Amino acid sequence: MEGPTPVSASIHAATMVTAGIFMIARCSPLFEYPPMALIIITFAGAMTSFLAATTGILQNDLKRVIAYSTFSQLGYMIFAYDISHYSVSVFHLMNHAFFKALLFQSAGSMQ
Secondary structure (H helix, E strand, O other): OOOHHHHHHHHHHHHHHHHHHHHHHHHHHHHOOOOOHHHHHHHHHHHHHHHHHHHOOOOHHHHHHHHHHHHHHHHHHHHHHHOOHHHHHHHHHHHHHHHHHHHHHHHHHOO
């Protein structure tokens, strides 16, 4: 399997995937006022992480496993935002972006 260039991996992991999560972090005061919104988004984040993780377990291709694990981690971040643990979620966001870029770059040398 061919690996991506370092610039491509950094752009993908650090900006494209996590831009929506960072936008939710910036808009978090808007989600605090309507209590039903937090409940719905919390449920959506929990279901996203569960379904993506179970789908990722069934995959055979390494790139698909990495993609579904990213999707699952984004669900965890949404879940952490919506139970109002913003610092934990932002830490997870930054940590995930860094290590997923490293994993994405090293995926070319596996197999």
